[in-house]
Amino acid sequence: MFYSRLLIPTLKEDPAEAEAVSHKLLLRAGMIRKLASGIYNYLPLGLRVLRKVERVVREEMNRAGAQEVLLPAVQPAELWQESGRWQIYGKELLRFQDRHNRDCCFGPTHEEVITDLVRREVQSYRQLPLNLYQIQMKFRDEMRPRFGLIRGREFLMKDGYSFHASEADAEACYQDMYTAYNRIFQRCGLRFKVVEADSGPIGGSFSHEFMVLAETGEDLLASCLACDYAANLEKAEVVVAAANPGAEPLSAAPEEVPTPGVRTVEEVAAFFQITPRELLKTLIYETEKGPVAVLLRGDHEVNEVKVKNLLGVTDMTLAGAGRVRELTNAEVGFAGPVGLHLPIYADQAAAALAEAVTGANKTGHHLVRVNPRRDISITQVADLRTVTAQDPCPRCGTALEILRGIEVGHIFKLGTKYSQALKALFLDEAGQEQYIFMGCYGIGVSRIVAAAIEQGHDAQGMIFPMALAPFQVGLIPISLNDAATKEKALELHAALEAAGIEVLLDDRDERPGVKFKDCDLLGLPLRVVVGPRTLEKGAAEVRHRRRGEIVMVQLEELLSYLQENICQEISG
Numbered sequence: 001m002f003y004s005r006l007l008i009p010t011l012k013e014d015p016a017e018a019e020a021v022s023h024k025l026l027l028r029a030g031m032i033r034k035l036a037s038g039i040y041n042y043l044p045l046g047l048r049v050l051r052k053v054e055r056v057v058r059e060e061m062n063r064a065g066a067q068e069v070l071l072p073a074v075q076p077a078e079l080w081q082e083s084g085r086w087q088i089y090g091k092e093l094l095r096f097q098d099r100h101n102r103d104c105c106f107g108p109t110h111e112e113v114i115t116d117l118v119r120r121e122v123q124s125y126r127q128l129p130l131n132l133y134q135i136q137m138k139f140r141d142e143m144r145p146r147f148g149l150i151r152g153r154e155f156l157m158k159d160g161y162s163f164h165a166s167e168a169d170a171e172a173c174y175q176d177m178y179t180a181y182n183r184i185f186q187r188c189g190l191r192f193k194v195v196e197a198d199s200g201p202i203g204g205s206f207s208h209e210f211m212v213l214a215e216t217g218e219d220l221l222a223s224c225l226a227c228d229y230a231a232n233l234e235k236a237e238v239v240v241a242a243a244n245p246g247a248e249p250l251s252a253a254p255e256e257v258p259t260p261g262v263r264t265v266e267e268v269a270a271f272f273q274i275t276p277r278e279l280l281k282t283l284i285y286e287t288e289k290g291p292v293a294v295l296l297r298g299d300h301e302v303n304e305v306k307v308k309n310l311l312g313v314t315d316m317t318l319a320g321a322g323r324v325r326e327l328t329n330a331e332v333g334f335a336g337p338v339g340l341h342l343p344i345y346a347d348q349a350a351a352a353l354a355e356a357v358t359g360a361n362k363t364g365h366h367l368v369r370v371n372p373r374r375d376i377s378i379t380q381v382a383d384l385r386t387v388t389a390q391d392p393c394p395r396c397g398t399a400l401e402i403l404r405g406i407e408v409g410h411i412f413k414l415g416t417k418y419s420q421a422l423k424a425l426f427l428d429e430a431g432q433e434q435y436i437f438m439g440c441y442g443i444g445v446s447r448i449v450a451a452a453i454e455q456g457h458d459a460q461g462m463i464f465p466m467a468l469a470p471f472q473v474g475l476i477p478i479s480l481n482d483a484a485t486k487e488k489a490l491e492l493h494a495a496l497e498a499a500g501i502e503v504l505l506d507d508r509d510e511r512p513g514v515k516f517k518d519c520d521l522l523g524l525p526l527r528v529v530v531g532p533r534t535l536e537k538g539a540a541e542v543r544h545r546r547r548g549e550i551v552m553v554q555l556e557e558l559l560s561y562l563q564e565n566i567c568q569e570i571s572g
Ligand code: ATP
Pocket: 109, 140, 142, 149, 150, 151, 152, 153, 155, 157, 407, 408, 409, 410, 442, 443, 444, 445, 446, 447
């Protein structure tokens, strides 16, 4: 391919609109352009990278026995009403009406559509299992689209859904997808971790996320330094201190102390000259089952996913100031668990304290010497907080580290949630009607492009893994005015293309320095330079983008040298 014929509008400066490295570089390399918030044009080179990701995903899904389909982007509201998600999906669902005033949405995901398809086409266990996937543009009206392709509103997703006659078969398919996903991210040349994720009411370990490790990731995960335990922070368990029923009180009954204007954990700790771990914070939540109080040690963070799972609720928000006043008779900052007439759920570390400071349910007052076991009527003690790097691994007891990642894939056992809602039934061997068991498997195809760049870049630009690079080789003639150089460059270009190597010949009338810079910016893994000085030696200069190393390769060996390097990097 000739550089001069492609639309590659590179930029010299970092665009001001971009925060994330991948976003900056994708814009600078002329791979994407923004059309509207979270909506991008893919230019030729950006599309090439996207297609490479797609290809790996498609090959591995096919290898695992899944079949490709293509489902509509526009979906009728009726299906979403049937599943109940029309009401609960919220503003991320882009809704509109057609000319007949029929409600529609632009698909953010396709459980409804695929379940509808399968319920119409499948009647018997003999037609199962089925594993169907598509690679298609989704639209989610994200509250905060950002970081370019990492969190777009319109983005390319691989979404797969499997259908089974038995739960065991669904679980076996889950394992197959787990394996396929590992292969996909390995082939994409990414450093990633598979983490346990919250599986909500399904339970068991049937929800895993695939996280590309990057400092800039929006997701936090806990990973054991010794064993292979890793979980996203929402899910990571805090080990239960050996059946601790709560410490015995150290001293006399609680006492009320005036604390005017002292509200936050920091203020209270400073006022009493104690550390945050010696006080209890009381969070009041509204849920669909009514208000509840959650108790935590002052230095711990609540994990709302754990609280929701414990309570079996889906709607949970912190109570506003007015509600807090109604429920506790005090302003925010002075709520406390003693004498509070609400169900009280205490984190295990909070319940274990011997003596703590809490709000007094009276504005401008706190209680000291509160012993949870003696003074608080706790409904239930449970693990309700977010794990920290100070906690031990729940599997092996060694230390955990907290890492940042970018979620690029998610596999999930759905059970019969959608088949029940949409009445997707089959007749089993005994002629009995049963709900179809389902699983779903997502990959953020366009997000992977950005994640690969977050992991692979330096001050000069992108460093693509061979499998994803827009071209494998950048071929740079030092000067096209030199007839011998030009001829050799064209000859090499033709020979490499004929050998199936993806080569970008920089035939622009630019100084070599400009070409080198752009070649680095585009992240092409191998750069081949020919010019009078290399030709004198019958050679070309090859530079490895990632390793930075430069070697002179004899022209007659160049093809096999490049082929070897490309193969090595694609398979390794
Ligand atoms: P997130 O927590 O990042 O919002 P999600 O849980 O909403 O992700 P899924 O519904 O599981 O994501 O979608 C499958 C995959 O699609 C995700 O693993 C992610 O890689 C990708 N994805 C989700 N939302 C976006 C987005 N706004 N832009 C780009 N990719 C996305």
